[in-house]
Amino acid sequence: MKAVEVAGLGRDFVSSGHRVTALDRVDFTVDEGEIVALLGENGAGKTTLTKILATLLLPSRGTARVFGIDVTARPEEVRRRQSVVFGGERGFYNRLSARENLRFFAMLNGASPRGLRKVVERSLESVGLSDAADRAVQTYSRGMRQRLHLAIGFATDPSLVLLDEPTIGLDPVEAARLRAQISALRDRGVTILLTSHQLLDVEELADRVVALDKGRVAEDLRLADFARKAGFAATIKVSGSGAPPGPGTYRAISLRSREHTEGVWTVELAVEEWSTTSLGEIGALLDGCAVTTFEVTPARLEDSFQRLYGVGRP
Numbered sequence: 001m002k003a004v005e006v007a008g009l010g011r012d013f014v015s016s017g018h019r020v021t022a023l024d025r026v027d028f029t030v031d032e033g034e035i036v037a038l039l040g041e042n043g044a045g046k047t048t049l050t051k052i053l054a055t056l057l058l059p060s061r062g063t064a065r066v067f068g069i070d071v072t073a074r075p076e077e078v079r080r081r082q083s084v085v086f087g088g089e090r091g092f093y094n095r096l097s098a099r100e101n102l103r104f105f106a107m108l109n110g111a112s113p114r115g116l117r118k119v120v121e122r123s124l125e126s127v128g129l130s131d132a133a134d135r136a137v138q139t140y141s142r143g144m145r146q147r148l149h150l151a152i153g154f155a156t157d158p159s160l161v162l163l164d165e166p167t168i169g170l171d172p173v174e175a176a177r178l179r180a181q182i183s184a185l186r187d188r189g190v191t192i193l194l195t196s197h198q199l200l201d202v203e204e205l206a207d208r209v210v211a212l213d214k215g216r217v218a219e220d221l222r223l224a225d226f227a228r229k230a231g232f233a234a235t236i237k238v239s240g241s242g243a244p245p246g247p248g249t250y251r252a253i254s255l256r257s258r259e260h261t262e263g264v265w266t267v268e269l270a271v272e273e274w275s276t277t278s279l280g281e282i283g284a285l286l287d288g289c290a291v292t293t294f295e296v297t298p299a300r301l302e303d304s305f306q307r308l309y310g311v312g313r314p
């Protein structure tokens with residue numbers, strides 16, 4: 001069974017007398033245990049879609065199902081299976097401790113009083129907040145708050161988590177820690193629909209990307225296929241001594257730069273796709289050269305996005 005199944009989904013708003021179509025004929029699915037990233041420019045429709053799945057907003061047309069349950073017809077059942085982690089500064093009782101907040105929200109989200117203590121301790125532990133659990137949340141840093149949001153979201157063992165911008169505003173160390181914690185939580189088999197503008201989150205966490213553009217699905221691709229679609233798999237920097245490689249004509253690789261000073265040469269190649277053709281061409285280019293270093297840098301999601309859409313997306 002699919003964790004999420006969206007078919008022909010549409011949502012209109014009326015704003016100052018004008019109709020705005022936020023979502024239009026959106027179709028996509030998420031498999032159980034998958035992490036799918038929902039990308040798109042501001043206003044593309046991500047929040048509207050997430051809110052419909054979270055049962056906070058009704059669709060104008062089409063259907064959305066979570067584990068086969070229709071979000072419009074049986075919202076309570078959907079809510080029992082999923083958690084929504086919107087993050088941010090709000091959503092806690094600031095004067096209460098993290099442990100008290102967790103206990104309260106876990107109960108509110110349906111955790112049974114029996115075994116609650118264990119759930120709370122395990123959740124605090126899973127996000128590294130055990131030592132600070134008795135401090136009032138108002139003393140928490142932004143990163144700690146995000147971790148507490150995660151702990152609350154995952155405490156009731158949901159089958160699906162809707163995760164919105166988990167690392168926004170965090171420093172790189174804290175963001176990396178949070179990603180590691182999301183990865184670990186995912187290993188419990190939870191399905192995650194992740195909304196993020198941070199391509200590093202997407203690159204490290206997502207199996208697949210669904211990109212929305214003006215309310216429609218513009219891309220639905222496995223992460224690895226982005227590089228292929230962008231026609232760019234890696235860059236290779238090679239240096240050596242003696243005679244440099246000649247220019248040549250190639251199909252699957254292209255020469256980005258070429259330097260030759262004081263008997264040392266360096267060339268930079270872009271590899272469009274890993275194939276026998278590109279490997280053969282690299283071999284032909286470097287044939288007879290005295291290579292001293294060979295550095296391969298796989299294409300980052302950001303490079304692929306820039307090649308496909310230009311700067312500024314998602």
Ligand SMILES: Nc1ncnc2c1ncn2[C@@H]1O[C@H](COP(=O)(O)OP(=O)(O)OP(=O)(O)O)[C@@H](O)[C@H]1O
Binds near residue numbers: 020040
């Ligand atoms: N309550 C509303 N009333 C009128 N228009 C709305 C309403 N909510 C959303 N919209 C419009 O629907 C479109 C999609 O908005 P949405 O918030 O879903 O986009 P988003 O992809 O989440 O953007 P962002 O990345 O900025 O959060 C936008 O044009 C927005 O202005």
